[in-house]
Amino acid sequence: MAEDRLKAVLMEARDLDRALTRMAHEIVERNRGVEDLALVGIKTRGEVIARRLAARVAGVERLAAPVPVGALDVTLYRDDVHTRPARPAAPSSLPFGVQDKTVVLVDDVLYTGRTVRAALTALLDYGRAARVQLAVLVDRGLRELPVRADFVGKNVPTSARERVRVLLAETDGEDKVAILGGEG
Amino acid sequence: MGTLGRKDLLDLEGLTAEEIGMILDEAEAFREVGLRPVKKVPALRGRTVINLFFEPSTRTATSFHLAAQRLSADVLDIKVGDSSVKKGETLLDTVATFEAMDLGVLILRTAHSGSAAFVARHSRASIVNAGDGMHEHPTQGLLDLFTLRRRFGRVEGLEVAIVGDVLHSRVARSDVWGLLKLGARVRLCGPATLCPQALAAVWEGAFPGRVRVVHELEAALEGADAVQVLRIQLERLQRFLFPSTREYSRHYCLTSARLRGAKPGCLVMHPGPMNRGLEISGGVADGPQSAIRGQVANGVAVRMAVLHLLAGSEEAA
Numbered sequence: 001m002a003e004d005r006l007k008a009v010l011m012e013a014r015d016l017d018r019a020l021t022r023m024a025h026e027i028v029e030r031n032r033g034v035e036d037l038a039l040v041g042i043k044t045r046g047e048v049i050a051r052r053l054a055a056r057v058a059g060v061e062r063l064a065a066p067v068p069v070g071a072l073d074v075t076l077y078r079d080d081v082h083t084r085p086a087r088p089a090a091p092s093s094l095p096f097g098v099q100d101k102t103v104v105l106v107d108d109v110l111y112t113g114r115t116v117r118a119a120l121t122a123l124l125d126y127g128r129a130a131r132v133q134l135a136v137l138v139d140r141g142l143r144e145l146p147v148r149a150d151f152v153g154k155n156v157p158t159s160a161r162e163r164v165r166v167l168l169a170e171t172d173g174e175d176k177v178a179i180l181g182g183e184g
Numbered sequence: 185m186g187t188l189g190r191k192d193l194l195d196l197e198g199l200t201a202e203e204i205g206m207i208l209d210e211a212e213a214f215r216e217v218g219l220r221p222v223k224k225v226p227a228l229r230g231r232t233v234i235n236l237f238f239e240p241s242t243r244t245a246t247s248f249h250l251a252a253q254r255l256s257a258d259v260l261d262i263k264v265g266d267s268s269v270k271k272g273e274t275l276l277d278t279v280a281t282f283e284a285m286d287l288g289v290l291i292l293r294t295a296h297s298g299s300a301a302f303v304a305r306h307s308r309a310s311i312v313n314a315g316d317g318m319h320e321h322p323t324q325g326l327l328d329l330f331t332l333r334r335r336f337g338r339v340e341g342l343e344v345a346i347v348g349d350v351l352h353s354r355v356a357r358s359d360v361w362g363l364l365k366l367g368a369r370v371r372l373c374g375p376a377t378l379c380p381q382a383l384a385a386v387w388e389g390a391f392p393g394r395v396r397v398v399h400e401l402e403a404a405l406e407g408a409d410a411v412q413v414l415r416i417q418l419e420r421l422q423r424f425l426f427p428s429t430r431e432y433s434r435h436y437c438l439t440s441a442r443l444r445g446a447k448p449g450c451l452v453m454h455p456g457p458m459n460r461g462l463e464i465s466g467g468v469a470d471g472p473q474s475a476i477r478g479q480v481a482n483g484v485a486v487r488m489a490v491l492h493l494l495a496g497s498e499e500a501a
Contacts, residue, residue: 092216124222127221
């Protein structure tokens with residue numbers, strides 16, 4: 001697949017930093033603290049964002065240790081395994097019990113909602129969380145399932161022909177959100 | 185992102201190091217599934233997997249059955265005693281009948297080398313070779329590689345001894361191909377009737393100097409990182425390939441005393457089922473260096489990885 005042309009930069013490193021700080025505050029406010037709170041990132045970039053949010057949440061609450069963070073690979077739970085070649089699965093890692101926790105699922109981009117649907121099914125296999133909330137860095141619209149995020153870094157209306165690319169220092173060497181297109 | 189662009193898994197001889205690495209990486213993900221409270225994922229929902237075994241097997245058949253079930257496939261076990269092959273149906277007709285029932289993956293064990301490849305050529309279904317005569321047993325080879333990689337972090341550079349009836353062993357053949365492709369060195373060890381000097385010639389062309397044959401167990405163990413002990417099949421005794429079980433065990437039984445001649449921490453593997461006291465002592469089999477139980481657990485994860493990667497390649501092909 002040819003790399004699509006860069007259309008616009010949606011967020012620079014500073015914007016991304018501010019958005020994450022605000023989201024951390026919102027998570028603490030909504031849950032009235034961090035008791036029984038855990039963050040679970042959807043692999044790969046959701047995990048990176050979850051780790052950053054966890055550190056900020058700990059900062060907001062002046063905790064000695066960050067809140068627990070897990071990582072979920074949802075490859076085996078996707079609803080499109082029959083319509084495209086199998087993608088290699090990666091190990092999930094949830095180093096805490098999910099039972100009765102408030103779990104904040106974290107992903108980089110919310111689009112059709114199918115990944116979140118798969119993540120909810122996967123999460124259930126680890127136990128019954130008290131409640132599950134959703135945090136995403138970018139909500140690009142175009143939902144195909146009834147899914148809504150609780151915490152959003154930036155809302156960006158897009159067309160299906162465009163692609164939203166989230167770059168993070170840990171995985172890509174820099175922090176940036178860009179929109180790639182798309183017309184032809 | 186790579187996928188296994190193959191319909192079948194017939195042997196390790198035909199796989200590249202990258203393909204083997206991809207299966208082992210994938211097995212890590214499935215190993216994690218085995219540690220969860222709910223050890224099941226929906227990846228193969230609605231697919232049919234059939235275990236067709238023409239030779240008795242508890243371990244391999246159970247392992248494949250569990251792997252398919254943990255992927256949410258519909259799985260059937262067919263033992264030859266129950267099948268129409270006993271009534272004179274050909275193997276291809278049996279497989280064609282399964283295909284008419286929308287078979288996705290056929291797991292096949294037979295006594296005849298090459299039978300899995302033969303069926304694969306004539307079937308649209310994915311074929312997994314679960315042992316064909318003296319040829320290969322690729323998922324056993326993969327789970328041995330996975331066990332080594334988990335223990336040492338890599339396979340490259342390891343010195344691995346394979347001891348026993350190497351000549352007749354499909355496990356040994358898959359192990360050797362896999363080990364060589366991933367960069368290990370292999371010592372084959374057994375009496376000359378079961379481990380002839382000429383055996384190394386099979387691999388000499390592709391991997392010169394990386395396989396050697398020794399007839400003394402002590403020499404095979406010296407400096408070894410791991411040892412795979414093969415099962416001695418007692419029926420070979422009747423064919424005069426070795427004189428007596430007592431003489432075999434005197435020379436080739438892996439005992440604690442002999443194991444001390446290997447590297448400290450040398451990993452002990454055995455594909456099972458074991459003849460305790462014949463090829464391996466109870467003390468070694470149950471000892472701290474034994475990976476034998478772990479091999480069984482790893483087998484399920486590796487077979488899940490293989491089934492997932494092959495079933496996903498169906499539409500891609």
